Amino acid sequence: MTPARQRGRRCRPWWLLAAVWLLAAVPVDGLAAELDEVLARGELVWAADQEGGGPHVYVDPEHPTRLIGFEVELAAMLAAELGVKARFQQGQWDRLPLLLGRAADCVINGFESTPERARDWRCSRPYFAYALQLVARRDSPLDSLEALAKEGPRGPWRVGVLTGSAAEIEIRRRSDLAVEVIGYDGTVDCLEQVRGRVLDAVLMDDCIATFNADRFGELRGVGRPFAGGTYTILTAPDTPRLSAAIDDALGRLITDGRLKALYDRWDLAGRQQMLLLRDAAEVPPARRGSLADLIRGALPLLLRSAGMTILLSVASFPLAILIGLSVAVGRLHGPAWLRPFLAGYVEILRGTPLMLQLYALFFLLPKAGLALPAIVAAILGLAMNYSAYESEIYRAGLKAVPAGQFEAALALGMTKWQSLRHVLVPQAVRIVMPPVTSDFIALFKDTSVCSAITVIELTKRYSVLALSTGRIAELAIVTALLYLAMSWPLSLLSRWFERRLERRSERAPG
Amino acid sequence: MIEVDSLAAIRSGNRILDAVTLTVAEGTVTTLVGPSGGGKSTLLRCLNGLETFAEGRVTIAGHTLVAGEHPPRALERVRRDVGMVFQGFNLFPHLSAIDNVTLAPRIVRGVPAPEARSRGLDLLERVGLARFAEARPATLSGGQQQRVAIARSLAMEPRVMLFDEPTSALDPQMSAEVLDVIVELARGGQTMVVVTHDHGFARRAATQVVELVAGRVHRAGPAAEILAGAGG
Ligand SMILES: Nc1ncnc2c1ncn2[C@@H]1O[C@H](COP(=O)(O)OP(=O)(O)OP(=O)(O)O)[C@@H](O)[C@H]1O
Numbered sequence: 001m002t003p004a005r006q007r008g009r010r011c012r013p014w015w016l017l018a019a020v021w022l023l024a025a026v027p028v029d030g031l032a033a034e035l036d037e038v039l040a041r042g043e044l045v046w047a048a049d050q051e052g053g054g055p056h057v058y059v060d061p062e063h064p065t066r067l068i069g070f071e072v073e074l075a076a077m078l079a080a081e082l083g084v085k086a087r088f089q090q091g092q093w094d095r096l097p098l099l100l101g102r103a104a105d106c107v108i109n110g111f112e113s114t115p116e117r118a119r120d121w122r123c124s125r126p127y128f129a130y131a132l133q134l135v136a137r138r139d140s141p142l143d144s145l146e147a148l149a150k151e152g153p154r155g156p157w158r159v160g161v162l163t164g165s166a167a168e169i170e171i172r173r174r175s176d177l178a179v180e181v182i183g184y185d186g187t188v189d190c191l192e193q194v195r196g197r198v199l200d201a202v203l204m205d206d207c208i209a210t211f212n213a214d215r216f217g218e219l220r221g222v223g224r225p226f227a228g229g230t231y232t233i234l235t236a237p238d239t240p241r242l243s244a245a246i247d248d249a250l251g252r253l254i255t256d257g258r259l260k261a262l263y264d265r266w267d268l269a270g271r272q273q274m275l276l277l278r279d280a281a282e283v284p285p286a287r288r289g290s291l292a293d294l295i296r297g298a299l300p301l302l303l304r305s306a307g308m309t310i311l312l313s314v315a316s317f318p319l320a321i322l323i324g325l326s327v328a329v330g331r332l333h334g335p336a337w338l339r340p341f342l343a344g345y346v347e348i349l350r351g352t353p354l355m356l357q358l359y360a361l362f363f364l365l366p367k368a369g370l371a372l373p374a375i376v377a378a379i380l381g382l383a384m385n386y387s388a389y390e391s392e393i394y395r396a397g398l399k400a401v402p403a404g405q406f407e408a409a410l411a412l413g414m415t416k417w418q419s420l421r422h423v424l425v426p427q428a429v430r431i432v433m434p435p436v437t438s439d440f441i442a443l444f445k446d447t448s449v450c451s452a453i454t455v456i457e458l459t460k461r462y463s464v465l466a467l468s469t470g471r472i473a474e475l476a477i478v479t480a481l482l483y484l485a486m487s488w489p490l491s492l493l494s495r496w497f498e499r500r501l502e503r504r505s506e507r508a509p510g
Numbered sequence: 511m512i513e514v515d516s517l518a519a520i521r522s523g524n525r526i527l528d529a530v531t532l533t534v535a536e537g538t539v540t541t542l543v544g545p546s547g548g549g550k551s552t553l554l555r556c557l558n559g560l561e562t563f564a565e566g567r568v569t570i571a572g573h574t575l576v577a578g579e580h581p582p583r584a585l586e587r588v589r590r591d592v593g594m595v596f597q598g599f600n601l602f603p604h605l606s607a608i609d610n611v612t613l614a615p616r617i618v619r620g621v622p623a624p625e626a627r628s629r630g631l632d633l634l635e636r637v638g639l640a641r642f643a644e645a646r647p648a649t650l651s652g653g654q655q656q657r658v659a660i661a662r663s664l665a666m667e668p669r670v671m672l673f674d675e676p677t678s679a680l681d682p683q684m685s686a687e688v689l690d691v692i693v694e695l696a697r698g699g700q701t702m703v704v705v706t707h708d709h710g711f712a713r714r715a716a717t718q719v720v721e722l723v724a725g726r727v728h729r730a731g732p733a734a735e736i737l738a739g740a741g742g
Pocket residue numbers: 521522526545546547548549550551552553
């Protein structure tokens with residue numbers, strides 16, 4: 001194979017990734033379902049995130065196959081008004097709008113009216129009024145909203161928020177606060193982390209705080225709710241008639257008292273909701289910035305997150321190799337009682353998803369009293385997950401070293417460990433160099449999974465920026481180029497390393 | 511220097527060595543000969559504990575091995591005093607010739623690196639390979655590799671050297687180079703046991719020839735006696 005062809009083959013995954021991003025970013029014209037299609041289909045597909053989504057949309061603890069929540073009932077009422085059935089579509093909360101025009105007709109899931117959303121999507125009239133509530137442990141020194149202005153005993157207050165929520169926008173806007181803001185994919189995750197003392201507090205919609213108050217008895221609201229706003233139903237930009245029909249339907253539900261009754265049934269202060277909705281001011285759409293402004297604003301953030309991607313890879317992979325090699329040596333040459341444990345370690349880590357392992361390290365360990373910072377949990381999780389694969393590679397590598405090598409080392413009086421350290425392992429390392437370097441590139445890409453535990457690396461940063469600026473395609477290209485700029489030198493480096501090894505073992509006598 | 515007493519080894523239910531008794535005096539050369547499958551390699555590997563045996567006892571360079579398993583420490587002590595050279599050389603391919611020679615003295619005996627190196631170079635000189643000190647095994651001919659392997663064993667200053675068909679993987683020219691080195695060692699008074707099919711070598715260097723057939727000592731005695739009439 002010629003070098004040029006080889007290079008082309010190695011890079012293709014990145015171009016593919018870029019292509020997928022671009023596809024995801026293509027304007028949705030023509031794909032969006034307008035009102036008549038919804039009617040013809042007889043189904044209104046509404047998107048929401050059921051994960052920890054009470055009181056909005058959540059799994060009924062008594063009937064785990066059933067979804068309940070006030071938005072489930074609202075969706076059913078709206079669909080009935082349109083004369084169709086409601087069908088639920090699951091999605092990750094901050095990316096729900098991307099489903100519009102593809103997998104869903106509308107998003108009904110506590111999406112706050114913001115200027116950015118008004119610019120990028122069609123927003124219905126308000127259907128619910130919220131305010132932001134700060135929640136902390138009862139024994140926390142954080143006892144008032146004012147206390148956020150000064151650092152706590154452990155430095156800046158660590159405050160969790162739902163990524164992309166109004167709470168996140170509000171607290172990041174407030175430069176006067178001594179806080180470190182950490183974005184999560186779910187609000188209940190935040191509450192868990194406050195309970196486990198990973199976070200000092202969480203900022204969330206008041207109705208969610210109230211809903212979870214009993215389950216998290218150790219926590220309490222700090223100060224009164226503030227910075228209120230309203231929820232809106234999102235539809236695709238080119239669906240004016242669907243959006244108008246939803247507005248009409250909401251209007252009917254409000255005037256005939258059915259919405260108030262719904263909120264009263266859910267203990268959401270129906271009368272107060274109606275008053276707040278009546279007086280809610282309209283949110284004007286944001287202006288779309290110029291491309292130059294966008295790149296100037298986004299590039300430093302993307303670069304910083306690319307740094308995080310690099311940090312995660314270069315910190316976790318050597319650790320993975322170290323653990324993997326030890327496990328491989330232990331399984332082949334360690335004491336017999338240890339071997340089943342090591343085999344179990346490998347099988348468990350290979351047989352369960354990386355995402356789950358990261359969750360366990362980040363969300364479960366604090367329950368056992370060990371609260372790891374997200375970045376430590378991420379590095380450890382990646383290292384452990386990859387150590388299982390590396391150990392299998394090294395095991396094969398060790399077995400590939402001829403038996404005569406071990407005998408020759410022993411015959412010279414070396415101990416088993418000396419033979420391993422000086423004779424077997426160095427040879428195995430050379431044998432497995434190619435698969436190991438290709439695993440490094442795989443790990444480099446897998447770092448994006450760490451966004452699930454609040455680490456903001458390049459892919460997460462892209463997704464946040466793309467949603468807040470509406471520049472999905474432009475940022476995708478920049479991000480893909482950044483990934484390429486990182487992975488290409490990496491594969492060049494690994495090939496240089498391979499060549500060097502080859503040369504060294506072929507060097508002529510000197 | 512070596513006493514083997516009523517040694518028996520069983521593999522897969524077969525007695526592949528049976529009632530083997532022999533003595534090797536200090537400073538002498540013993541060659542083990544006999545048909546393929548006779549048990550020569552197995553006997554040799556029992557002498558430095560690479561293989562275990564079921565009955566009997568081996569005394570070698572002041573150490574005693576009895577039947578059954580041995581603790582690793584005991585085996586390491588034996589092997590420090592007993593060198594072994596393999597048919598397939600088994601040089602460490604990731605190390606240069608000189609590093610092959612100095613590794614064991616450095617990590618097993620704790621000889622400081624500069625000293626190990628200068629002694630290693632002397633040994634390479636002795637086997638005629640001083641100018642290949644920095645070469646990797648893969649770049650050397652078979653005969654050169656086997657001579658490095660001999661130097662590697664000698665670096666531990668063993669009291670006994672064991673050779674398992676050291677030249678059967680080599681063409682005649684290279685065999686001659688290696689045999690010259692071994693004969694030279696024998697002249698220097700090194701105690702050796704050499705498994706070989708090369709009767710010429712046995713006549714030239716052996717004090718004693720032991721013929722193993724089907725796991726038993728068929729004949730043993732001075733080379734001239736045992737090999738009389740045999741070809742080679
Ligand atoms: N681990 C084992 N399991 C079963 N049989 C074995 C084992 N090791 C050796 N043998 C058998 O023992 C016999 C003696 O083997 P050994 O290698 O010692 O013979 P050898 O005299 O060195 O032969 P050659 O001249 O071919 O090298 C052979 O028949 C061999 O098949």
